[in-house]
Amino acid sequence: MNGWIVSANDLVVGTVVYYAADGWSGDIGDAAVAADRIAAKKLLAASESAVRDNRVVEPYLVEVELCRGKLSPLRLREQLRHRGPSVAQAGG
Amino acid sequence: MYRYDEFDAQVVRERVAQFRGQVARRLAGELSEEEFKPLRLMNGVYLQLHAYMLRVAVPYGTLSSRQLRKLAHIAATYDKNYGHFTTRQNIQFNWPQLRDIPDILGELSEVEMHAIQTSGNCIRNVTADPFAGAAADEIEDPRPICELIRQWSTFHPEFTFLPRKFKIAVTGAPKDRAAIKVHDIGLRMHRNAAGAPGFEVVVGGGQGRTPMIGKTIRRWLARNEILAYLEAIMRVYNLHGRRDNKYKARVKILVHEIGAEQFAAQVEREYENSAGQTRKALPDADEIRRIARHFAPPIGEAEAKADDGEGAKKLRAARAADGGFDLWCRASLAAHKIPGHAIVTVSLKPAGGIPGDATAEQMRSVAGLAERFSHGEVRVSHEQNLVLPWVRAAEVHELWRGLRDSGLAAANAGLAGDIICCPGLDYCTLATARSIPVAQQLGVRLGGTKRQRDIGGLSINISGCINACGHHHVGNIGILGLEKKGREFYQITLGGSADENAAIGDIIGPGFAAEEVGDAVDMVVGTYLKIRRAGETFIDAYRRVGAEPFKEALYAA
Amino acid sequence: MLLRDGAIAPGDSWRAVDDGEDLPAGNVTVTLRRFLAEREQLAARDGEVGVRINPGEDLALAASHADAVNTAALVSIIFPAFTDGRGFSVIRSLRRQGYRGEIRADGSLLPDQFAFLRHCGADTVAIADGEDAQTWLREARALSLAYQAGYAPTDARNILEARAQANRATLRATAITVATPEKT
Numbered sequence: 001m002n003g004w005i006v007s008a009n010d011l012v013v014g015t016v017v018y019y020a021a022d023g024w025s026g027d028i029g030d031a032a033v034a035a036d037r038i039a040a041k042k043l044l045a046a047s048e049s050a051v052r053d054n055r056v057v058e059p060y061l062v063e064v065e066l067c068r069g070k071l072s073p074l075r076l077r078e079q080l081r082h083r084g085p086s087v088a089q090a091g092g
Numbered sequence: 093m094y095r096y097d098e099f100d101a102q103v104v105r106e107r108v109a110q111f112r113g114q115v116a117r118r119l120a121g122e123l124s125e126e127e128f129k130p131l132r133l134m135n136g137v138y139l140q141l142h143a144y145m146l147r148v149a150v151p152y153g154t155l156s157s158r159q160l161r162k163l164a165h166i167a168a169t170y171d172k173n174y175g176h177f178t179t180r181q182n183i184q185f186n187w188p189q190l191r192d193i194p195d196i197l198g199e200l201s202e203v204e205m206h207a208i209q210t211s212g213n214c215i216r217n218v219t220a221d222p223f224a225g226a227a228a229d230e231i232e233d234p235r236p237i238c239e240l241i242r243q244w245s246t247f248h249p250e251f252t253f254l255p256r257k258f259k260i261a262v263t264g265a266p267k268d269r270a271a272i273k274v275h276d277i278g279l280r281m282h283r284n285a286a287g288a289p290g291f292e293v294v295v296g297g298g299q300g301r302t303p304m305i306g307k308t309i310r311r312w313l314a315r316n317e318i319l320a321y322l323e324a325i326m327r328v329y330n331l332h333g334r335r336d337n338k339y340k341a342r343v344k345i346l347v348h349e350i351g352a353e354q355f356a357a358q359v360e361r362e363y364e365n366s367a368g369q370t371r372k373a374l375p376d377a378d379e380i381r382r383i384a385r386h387f388a389p390p391i392g393e394a395e396a397k398a399d400d401g402e403g404a405k406k407l408r409a410a411r412a413a414d415g416g417f418d419l420w421c422r423a424s425l426a427a428h429k430i431p432g433h434a435i436v437t438v439s440l441k442p443a444g445g446i447p448g449d450a451t452a453e454q455m456r457s458v459a460g461l462a463e464r465f466s467h468g469e470v471r472v473s474h475e476q477n478l479v480l481p482w483v484r485a486a487e488v489h490e491l492w493r494g495l496r497d498s499g500l501a502a503a504n505a506g507l508a509g510d511i512i513c514c515p516g517l518d519y520c521t522l523a524t525a526r527s528i529p530v531a532q533q534l535g536v537r538l539g540g541t542k543r544q545r546d547i548g549g550l551s552i553n554i555s556g557c558i559n560a561c562g563h564h565h566v567g568n569i570g571i572l573g574l575e576k577k578g579r580e581f582y583q584i585t586l587g588g589s590a591d592e593n594a595a596i597g598d599i600i601g602p603g604f605a606a607e608e609v610g611d612a613v614d615m616v617v618g619t620y621l622k623i624r625r626a627g628e629t630f631i632d633a634y635r636r637v638g639a640e641p642f643k644e645a646l647y648a649a
Numbered sequence: 650m651l652l653r654d655g656a657i658a659p660g661d662s663w664r665a666v667d668d669g670e671d672l673p674a675g676n677v678t679v680t681l682r683r684f685l686a687e688r689e690q691l692a693a694r695d696g697e698v699g700v701r702i703n704p705g706e707d708l709a710l711a712a713s714h715a716d717a718v719n720t721a722a723l724v725s726i727i728f729p730a731f732t733d734g735r736g737f738s739v740i741r742s743l744r745r746q747g748y749r750g751e752i753r754a755d756g757s758l759l760p761d762q763f764a765f766l767r768h769c770g771a772d773t774v775a776i777a778d779g780e781d782a783q784t785w786l787r788e789a790r791a792l793s794l795a796y797q798a799g800y801a802p803t804d805a806r807n808i809l810e811a812r813a814q815a816n817r818a819t820l821r822a823t824a825i826t827v828a829t830p831e832k833t
Contacts, residue, residue: 012119013189014143054121057139075578077517080526081141085518087446087528089172099808103794110791130732131761213732243796243808249768250741250800253734330738331708366745369799375809378816 001066002074004040005031006047007081008056016081017056019047024056028071028082033064093154093469094239094386096204103246104201107208111135112194119191134214134252136207137193140521146185146193147210148200150472152220152238152262153181153479157459157468162203164455170196175455177440177448179512179563180259181219181472182210186519208246213254215245215326219261221269222473225387226435226481228427231281232289234264236384237318240375244319251326255333256341258326259298262291266592271474273297273306273594274566276343277325280592284312291318295325295355296347299560303596304344307352309359319374324363328355390467390482391430399432403486407434410489417492419541420503425488432485436466438478438495439502439510443535446528447513448476457498465491474563474590475512475551477505507544508552508617509535512563516556516573517580523556525573525580530554530609537610538617547617550630553588566590568630569616570597571609582609586616586642587634598639601647612646619645650782651753652763653773655789657782661775663699663723678725681707685714699723699751704735711739715746724748726771728756737769744770744801760788768800 005028006019017024018031025031034040040061047059062078064071073079080086096104111131118128132138136147148163155163163183167175170192171185178184188196200206209216218241225233241260245251251258261275272278278294290312297306313321325343332350334340347355375383411418426435438458441447450458462470462480465487471479483491495501504510511534514520516527531554538544553567557574564570570585581603588597604612617630619642624633634642651658666677672691678699684691691698700721702711711718718724724743726736740752754766755775763774763785776785795805 009139009143011125012191014139014187016142051125054119057125076526076575076580077141077523080517084142085528086526087518087532089174097812099794099811103792103796103808106792106794110788130759213734246796247765247792248797249765249795250737250797251734252765253732253737253762327738327741331704331735335733335735369745374798376813379809379812382812382816 003033004061006059007062008059104206108197133211136210143187146188148183148207149210149217150181151242153222153472155470157462159203160459164452168452174451177476179474214252215258221263222471222479223435227265228429230265232264233387234262235387239383255335268592271590290314296344298344299565301558303565309356324359328358396430403432407485423503423505434483436480436483437505439505440477441510442502444532447511461494503541508538508550512553514555514562524575527554527556548629565596580606615645650776697722701725703727704739705729719748723751725753725755731757731759740769760785763789
């Protein structure tokens with residue numbers, strides 16, 4: 001089943017966050033899922049209040065697949081945002 | 093190298109204070125993201141996929157060991173212990189937090205560095221030959237001119253809201269190591285009939301979605317006329333460059349649309365009209381001398397004259413005794429203008445590594461080695477390598493051992509493994525596909541130094557989107573990552589070149605899936621090895637035979 | 650609201666009059682087109698005449714009528730967007746062609762551009778009534794130095810001039826040291 005979640009970057013730190021029922025979370029598993037486009041629009045509108053609260057930057061909708069209770073983004077770009085760079089980091 | 097005086101220092105200090113205030117206003121909610129974005133961009137702060145990214149300018153690619161240590165400190169303290177050297181001789185930090193960035197900029201200002209104009213529609217960091225001041229083939233060190241341009245372009249009141257970004261590159265040598273023909277303005281030093289050094293002015297080169305080789309609009313321009321002439325070019329561009337379409341806003345489009353001759357005529361007219369007034373107002377001879385003095389070679393004339401050839405002899409003996417060292421020397425050493433010295437390229441391209449990345453430890457190692465062996469001076473090249481410009485021939489072997497201990501002795505500079513690569517979709521929000529994994533895969537497949545030596549000089553450049561930060565258009569083999577129906581695929585171009593014979597590569601045919609790129613590059617290299625004549629590099633062979641044999645090899649089956 | 654010389658200017662006597670609109674008494678600004686078309690009528694009335702130049706539309710016309718523009722009592726540059734920096738070059742070119750009257754920057758602008766406008770040669774900036782004038786005035790002073798000579802820094806000190814001064818001072822000091830032994 002496909003759905004939509006809202007993602008953004010944390011204003012202060014810059015990290016990837018997802019809009020959850022009780023605010024923003026770094027864990028995609030916490031994300032609130034909209035089942036259709038109308039619900040997705042509402043979800044995005046709700047998340048935008050957090051922009052006014054000055055917590056996140058530029059929230060937008062991300063299409064996800066819900067498979068065995070796990071959310072995974074459809075597009076590679078969002079998969080990479082979710083999992084981090086696919087390459088080992090020189091410093092780590 | 094140049095040292096700030098009290099005024100340069102104050103300019104940067106005030107900028108840090110100003111940005112600190114802007115960040116505070118942003119965090120307090122007094123500035124919206126829309127209002128803050130242009131302000132942060134003017135200080136090199138982007139928001140990328142996973143985090144903020146800070147791009148720090150390395151003016152004309154020259155760094156002191158003290159500055160490199162500071163970059164290492166920033167990587168270790170505020171980031172994830174590494175940094176990424178870019179094709180514009182800058183360094184990028186991938187993980188800084190917004191709240192820390194004013195402090196980072198403050199720390200940078202302590203070592204005379206900044207992030208001013210590393211983004212935005214302004215005159216960006218001026219780039220130069222990484223061998224400047226040291227190359228044997230050089231007419232004159234171009235860096236005094238670069239520093240003049242840096243100062244003149246910093247917070248220029250008239251040219252900070254241009255139609256689009258603006259990049260200037262300068263070379264003082266006939267061999268173009270600064271890719272000047274694919275910049276908005278390229279300046280190439282040469283002598284006129286009377287023997288006086290001056291600059292050929294090339295305008296309208298660039299990469300991105302409309303790659304173009306720059307056109308010469310002035311054959312020769314005296315050095316003291318450069319700023320006045322640049323001002324004329326900038327004014328014509330600022331007034332007449334297109335502002336209706338972001339993708340047509342670079343000066344190359346203006347030059348293309350009205351023609352190089354018409355553009356040159358407009359510039360000359362503007363120059364004639366304003367030259368008198370402008371010239372009077374420009375830095376005087378004392379000021380030019382003051383700046384030039386900073387770039388005097390750190391090796392005194394006495395030492396240069398005293399060279400008895402012993403150092404070179406010692407180096408030859410070490411190379412004869414150690415095959416691995418010799419292979420590294422063949423790739424890494426360039427001829428120096430001062431006898432008994434060598435320019436050493438430090439490859440940041442270990443097989444399977446991330447091109448241009450360096451850990452804090454590696455930066456500290458290079459800083460230490462630069463202090464011991466290169467008068468504390470380091471350069472960054474547009475190939476994303478580091479360069480030690482002032483090394484005694486007698487000490488090259490010892491330097492190599494030091495580099496080897498830090499994992500920095502890849503013997504592939506200028507060879508196929510010396511891959512230029514942008515961060516791609518692993519980091520960049522503009523990217524359409526990943527580029528680093530392709531570089532890593534190729535780096536391993538291309539084989540060891542001996543095979544790469546056999547292949548000879550070959551540039552492979554990879555970009556993760558059409559913006560071409562990985563300079564794929566001018567790679568002998570260019571690879572452009574795109575997305576189709578949610579899958580990455582890679583378009584290959586052949587025949588590009590970034591040097592004095594600059595050329596835009598030809599698209600060779602349909603793209604390849606990620607897992608096919610390695611085979612495709614193997615096939616291209618294999619075809620070259622089959623058809624090459626004695627002494628012919630890849631680009632020579634390609635120019636002789638054209639695309640056909642390569643197309644056939646790639647697509648016939 | 651009008652800002653002049655790093656302060657809020659008291660009252661603005663200029664009225665912007667559209668094409669086709671009747672000319673009121675007092676100081677008016679008109680479009681470049683009207684300014685060129687109705688020069689005699691404009692000159693015959695009481696009150697001064699200023700011209701509005703929109704860099705998006707009027708570049709060629711303004712350049713080919715530099716002499717006429719030079720007679721205006723005020724030139725108002727209307728920035729179509731803060732990212733559109735053509736106005737800076739227009740201001741600069743006006744000064745270069747010898748225009749000595751008031752140059753006003755108007756339209757879409759950011760506080761951070763105030764200093765640059767003044768350096769290029771603008772005298773005044775018109776800001777929207779809702780804007781915080783203090784932010785503008787503060788940003789105008791954020792950078793106290795400028796590298797570009799030949800522009801007209803007002804608050805900012807010119808670095809090239811400062812360096813030249815320092816050089817001359819050094820030379821004088823050297824001259825004195827050299828001269829002293831001769832006297833003794």
